[in-house]
Amino acid sequence: MVIASRNPVHSVLFLILCFFNAAGLFVLIGAEYLAMLLVVVYVGAVMVLFLFVVMMLDVDFAEMRQGFLQYLPIGALIGVILLVELLMVVSGWYIAPGMLGEGSAPTPPVEQTQNIAAIGELLYTRYIYWFQVAGLVLLVAMIGAIVLTLRHKPGVRRQNISEQVARRPETAIEVVKVESGKGL
């Protein structure tokens, strides 16, 4: 429905529904912390911005669909790759029977620890360097966004507070003796 509906706003709303369902799946496998985080971050923040942009841009999607079919080979290729991957995941017990134990081994039982405690323990001990690197990448992205958008135009006057505070009567005003009948 995300790609099939005609109205772009409806597409975004269906995408939100999709995220919501993903959160529901997380709850079903017992990862309620991840589910809530998905809702807070993606549905609550990212998709709102998406919706903003889509609502305000007023894109004519029917026009964009004109040359749609020329991308069919690439799309089909990606689809086939995804299908193969899915099949490999599903048929994992057949191809490599030992793999099943690998996936579920490091997870502590749900009864013993809470979600957040388990995630925190892994994140801050085993994967601490990756965690730090992820933080650094985010920092770089943030600085990059600021650098890209911050530009000082020459014609714009900005407020300089220290300059304003440092003004004195001697520099700010000029006392002129005006003779009557003449003006300046």
Add this chain to the structure above:
Amino acid sequence: MEAFFWDYGWPLIIMLFQSVLLMVVLLLIVAYILYADRKIWAAVQIRRGPNVVGPWGLLQSFADLLKFVLKEPMIPSGSDKFLFLFAPLITVVLSLAAWAVIPVAQGWVIADINVGILYVFAISSLGVYGVIIGGWASNSKYPFLSALRSAAQMVSYEVSIGFVIVTVLLCVGSLNLSEIVYAQQARGLAHVLGVPWLSILNWYWLPLFPMFVVFFVSALAETNRPPFDLAEAESELVAGFMVEYGSTPYMMFMLGEYVAISLMCGLMTILFMGGWLPPLDIAPFTWVPGIVWFLLKCLLVFFFISMAKAWYLVTAMTS
């Protein structure tokens, strides 16, 4: 079959009963905080406020309800009909759903989940969709612009609410709302000073006072209360994103808004004011049941929220 019923069916029935009970009580309370809001604001302006329907106007909210429900619903011809009617539903359902995890007294909670506070946060961050969809589906400039304004405001104040919640969580060490209240009972300033009966000092409003203020202001902005009522700035945007709405859909928006406000009151009570705990842990105070303390604290917070616009006006005029 018998075992299946007792394992799954019976808890479901109990939970349904609890939910209906909570909703009825909540809606009754909302009817009266709406009345209280109008009365307080009237008293600030030296008016009388609603005083015709029932003794002292006590039945005013119910008269309004009847009037809204009996009016003819109007749907603008160019609007997206499904989304237009869906938006108020989202607002009401989400704000009611968040109450499911709020413990109103010891053990009185419908779903005592581990990520309770995060659940409330997630649900209240979804509330913005009611506003933005409603504004867009009306197919009109005024609602759309004001929906964008208020959505931007709600999204941005969510961040500060999140940070305040993180501070409280660091003090507690759990995301469970009941655990947060227990933590305010078990340790705190009163225990350090050696006066454990003075439990009002244990609550987080004192050690986290700046956070309390930040949360209060953010809650005002999150629920579009004055002085943050950009969504309904009457002088510029007619009536905000609900211009095209009338009768029952409009009432649902109002209802959702006031339930969200009461939710913020409940949240502040739990996070900073010790939930259902009595302020002094000695005899006459401990006899009062926890639900009464919870309600009293919620009403106190609501009074401050209601007075906030008066304070804002006074400071704006005198400065």
